[in-house]
Amino acid sequence: MKQYGFLAVMAILMAVVFTTGAWAAGDGITIALGSEPTTLDPQIREDGGERAVNDNIYDTVLTRSPKGELMPSLAAAMPTIQDATTWEVKLRPGITFHNGEPLNADAVVYSIKRVIDPKFNSEQISFFSTIKDAVKKDDLTLQVITNGSDPILPSRLYWLKVVPPVYSKDPKFAEAPIGTGPYRLVSWKRGQSIELERHEGYWGKKPDIKAVNYRFVEEPGTRLAGLMAGEFDLITNLLPEFTRQVPKSVNVLGLEHPIIILNADSGITKDVRVRQALNYAVDKEALARGLFEGFAQVAQGQLLSPSFFGYNDQVKAYPYDPALAQKLIKEAGAEGATVELIGTSGRWLKDRDLVEAVAAYWKKAGINANVRIFEFNEYLNRLFDRKTRADAIFVTASNELLDADKSFSAYYKSGGTGASNTDAALAGLIDAARTENDVKKRTGLYHQAVKLAHDQAYFVWLLNIEDVYGLSKRLEWPGRVDARLLVGEMKVN
């Protein structure tokens, strides 16, 4: 009995050898994502897996270059301001959806109204909440009406995927999407894979790669194994320590900034000298090298990457100066004091390690950090607690709009969901910038806000994390600052 069992297993193994030879071959590529899309309706969820796939099926009104500059996509030109609350968008003529529906002003107006409809209950509402309405002017022109002036509207249009007005009402829409993009859906086998093929009638530049197969593998070790076994051509979120083992890797400065929010209103961190000292005390370069194997840059004293709107290149990171940190803490009479440092574990890359490393640096400078690592939901309770702010809270801020407003409203501005200061001047600058339509003036306001927050040391700015991808030998792709996996920009050797 035992022998037969063994023979049977061997027979299965042999059979498999011949059926599973070349995994990733031919004109198609295979991309391994960390999570499966929950829906392929591009407007309902805030979901990385869905975005990775739909970025290739749908077009947005505006797009960004790989370096991050906004450019027209479905729009014929950049939108223009008519008056303080009205933007006009002109569309490219002659574009159709994969099913033949025309891409015109009606389709864009419909898509805007769909996503802002409270009954539709989109998780993406925070990207579009300033939009009040959209009206068609002629077949290829529409106006977007905002609540108050909204200079970030172009960035919002970069987020707006345009859906077909007729077909999107079909109950099958979320399973079998139809867009205007360079790829069209072939099949979605839930739990297994999504397949796309090149849309030959695409209006833009014809992509090099004929077909894409998406696979969903949550465990990073398994994704890595799949890449090394030749099953995958591209894997996301490669752990920095594995970059030397993969055939090829690509790293791009990403959208994530780990910071520590300091309580500027109470406790010993109320003293600006202590807050500055906590910045001087941390060797950011050592963190980038030691924890991220160099796949992170030191944040330049602001919650922005160089590619974001509002970045102030005059402001630099606090240098690592433990002696100065000790001196400042002594002056403030805070030597040996204890601060509570709140963090979480497993949510962001190296979150816990960063918190613990920072605590060790602070201890060297004379401040004891009482590190408290919470489960994510409990952690969020503390991050969002408006009544009692902890002394120091670690968070990794992310900014998909690449515009200062989102991060600053949440973390810099008094009363923001994650803010621990009540600086009226800073809040005033952010409010003014939010409605300033003049690009130059708006830039100036953010530069002031960045400088003010930096000098007041409202945060310990740590790093700007790079996105790291693992690639097969044959795949060519330079990466993008906005982390979109646009297959149209990839090439196979």
Place this chain on the structure above:
Amino acid sequence: MGIFIFKRLIHGLIVILGVTLIVFVVTRMVGDPVKVMLPLESTQEQRDAFKKQLGLDRPIPVQLVNFLKDIARLDFGDSLWQKRPAMEIVFEKLPLTLALTAVGVGLACVFAIPLGIISALRPGGALDRLTVFGSLLGLSMPQFWMGLLFILLFAVQLRILPTSGSATPSHIILPALTMALPTLARLVMLVRSSMIDELNQPYVKTAFARGLPFVRVVGGHALKNAGLPIMTLIGWEVIRSLAGYSVVVETVFAWPGIGLTAIQAIEREDLILIQAIVFTAAISVVLINIAMDFIYKLIDPRLKLT
């Protein structure tokens, strides 16, 4: 018999209701799904509006009454995370876990029973010691690590099996093997010890003395009498796997079963889906237990089902 089934079903219902109620209370106590679902930078107003849309702002007693109505209709509503009926997701994922469990536990039985018997025939012999050593090894290696080792060996080095996924029958081999090993280890030890006990019983000696064939004595009489604890363990292994222990194997091999779905639902605080999964798990535990009682009766007709 009829009374027995009726009694068991009543007990089962109490268990299922109790478990789902506990899950209802716990999920609502620990977390707020809206906080996790919306981007961190969302405003409080956006969070409140979203909560209202999901009906999570209603008082807990009202939610509980709705929940009980849902159970009665076997419809838990739409998963917060996937926006489709939670039971549809469960029915989509459950067969994959059932398949993995069946192949895994099946594989374990096929190897464990002969190995256990052979070891028991000669306790302390070379083969016995090897088996005991092997089981200890199988029990002490974390499943997670074992799975990754298998992937490295069979998929990365030898390239004869796929690393992950569930597209073809060959995809089940590595996860089932990983699933089978700890079960195999536990089972082989149990078969061995129960068989050693049985083989030392006087009736075995009598049977041999009467000249009955070896296979019939060992395989027929002794194994059957040692069968109760073995069946208990097999049933327990099946329950264990269905009720959530498959999560490790499913995560490592990206096997889209109920275990992987459960952990994802928990990460996303999808109350509705968590409830549906726990409810289904509770039902399968109760059903398997009833089935086990019948199997006991088949093995040993002297048992009274009460």
